[in-house]
Amino acid sequence: MTETVAKFRFLQFSDVLLDSKLTHPGMNNTNLTHSNFALPREERAERSREILEATINAFSLAKQEKVDAVIIPGGLWDNVTVTGFTVNTLIEAAASLDDIPVYIAPGHRDFYTRSCLYTNDMLSARGYRHWPENVHIFTSEHFAAVAHPHRSDVAFVGRAFSKASRRTERILSGKLPKLPNAKITIGVFAGTLETHPSVIADATRLQVQKPLVYPFSEDELANQGLTYAAVGNVKEAYQIMTSDEKLLGAYAGCLAGGSFDELGPRYAILGEVEIDSSGNSNVNLVPQELDVRRMMLVTVDVSGLGDEDISDEILVNLEESGVRADCDVIAINLEGRHKPGANPKQVADQMAGDFYHLLVVDNTRADYLAERFDQRTTEWKYVEAMLEMKTKAERAKNQELGGDSLSGIPGADVSGKTVEDALYYGLDALRTKKVIVKNVG
Numbered sequence: 001m002t003e004t005v006a007k008f009r010f011l012q013f014s015d016v017l018l019d020s021k022l023t024h025p026g027m028n029n030t031n032l033t034h035s036n037f038a039l040p041r042e043e044r045a046e047r048s049r050e051i052l053e054a055t056i057n058a059f060s061l062a063k064q065e066k067v068d069a070v071i072i073p074g075g076l077w078d079n080v081t082v083t084g085f086t087v088n089t090l091i092e093a094a095a096s097l098d099d100i101p102v103y104i105a106p107g108h109r110d111f112y113t114r115s116c117l118y119t120n121d122m123l124s125a126r127g128y129r130h131w132p133e134n135v136h137i138f139t140s141e142h143f144a145a146v147a148h149p150h151r152s153d154v155a156f157v158g159r160a161f162s163k164a165s166r167r168t169e170r171i172l173s174g175k176l177p178k179l180p181n182a183k184i185t186i187g188v189f190a191g192t193l194e195t196h197p198s199v200i201a202d203a204t205r206l207q208v209q210k211p212l213v214y215p216f217s218e219d220e221l222a223n224q225g226l227t228y229a230a231v232g233n234v235k236e237a238y239q240i241m242t243s244d245e246k247l248l249g250a251y252a253g254c255l256a257g258g259s260f261d262e263l264g265p266r267y268a269i270l271g272e273v274e275i276d277s278s279g280n281s282n283v284n285l286v287p288q289e290l291d292v293r294r295m296m297l298v299t300v301d302v303s304g305l306g307d308e309d310i311s312d313e314i315l316v317n318l319e320e321s322g323v324r325a326d327c328d329v330i331a332i333n334l335e336g337r338h339k340p341g342a343n344p345k346q347v348a349d350q351m352a353g354d355f356y357h358l359l360v361v362d363n364t365r366a367d368y369l370a371e372r373f374d375q376r377t378t379e380w381k382y383v384e385a386m387l388e389m390k391t392k393a394e395r396a397k398n399q400e401l402g403g404d405s406l407s408g409i410p411g412a413d414v415s416g417k418t419v420e421d422a423l424y425y426g427l428d429a430l431r432t433k434k435v436i437v438k439n440v441g
Helices: 041-065 084-095 120-125 197-204 218-222 307-321 344-349 378-397 416-432
Strands: 004-012 069-072 102-104 135-137 144-147 154-158 184-190 228-232 238-241 247-251 268-276 281-288 295-301 329-338 357-366
Touching: 004 041, 004 184, 041 069, 041 084, 041 268, 069 154, 069 184, 184 268, 218 238, 218 247, 228 268, 247 281, 295 307, 307 329, 307 344, 329 344, 344 357, 378 416
Parallel strands: 004 069, 069 102, 102 135, 154 184, 184 228, 228 247, 295 329, 329 357
Antiparallel strands: 004 268, 144 154, 238 247, 268 281
């Protein structure tokens, strides 16, 4: 019978991107995206403060749990926008851990240079305190192994992004260095698992794909023989497993969501490694939600509904999505074709007082074309002309334009979608005597 001969507890978090602008549009698996899903300026500033608080909460949890190390595999801040106040706050938080070591592997947005705020020289130049002795920052783009200061049986193997790094190279193509006396070896780096679900989802969207940043595979990670790999650079939490379900490592994902492409609960990882007398390892990971809020995006289909039914439909969808009205930042995406005369956005906006923050984006249209038109009216003639224009536009889109095309004439390259938008705006003007521009173009 085997017995446990070594234990190691750690707290892992990454991809916080402190002080980043938080202006990325929201997106979900249906490829929903629009700039209006970004938070207003004042809310972004408040959210940035809360994300810093969540980061401080992570250090506080590490001290409370008396972990053996804190591991941060990239994405601690954005080099372009990070402030001295934020860095100084992080330094104080790390110092509060006393002798608990902190291992930081600078990543894609917080890459290491001699002039970055990971260097004590730059901190001195700006009049800030230095990183405390318990913090180890990997500074080379080549992997290096370092021993735990209080545990000779534990080692960390990590590397940094640098400004000159070749970021499309396979990060685990070579053999990683090891310390001979270490029973537990923890990898600390930022890279992209090729089979991560979010990478696969991105590839299915109709958009230009950028090369993966420091790609690697499960097999490449397994061949390194690490006890566990703490990996950053992807916002979604994910456990990396072998084909026979052995845990190789994990992404904690971003610690706190700041935009509507970082939805739902976000976590740090509280982990424990056990080594038995036969040298086998067992790793247990427990997610820890440290942010007071969640970014939530709820899509509500209002097709065929009037105002009263729209209100009920919104409430049902919000309840089913699990939003917390008193603390979450919520975006409602309204879609579908509602009854003429209904005003879905107005209905949703009237609910705002019941929520901490509610953003409403209206992608709906009145279902005018479901009605029967009198063919003697101007309205019918307008509809008929616009539908014919839409058909021609869609037909032209599928034909290669020749040298004598009308591409130089304004409107010659208008899409069927644009014509359809114009049709509905025109009907709005005829029916209501006003036009409200929506996010449908």
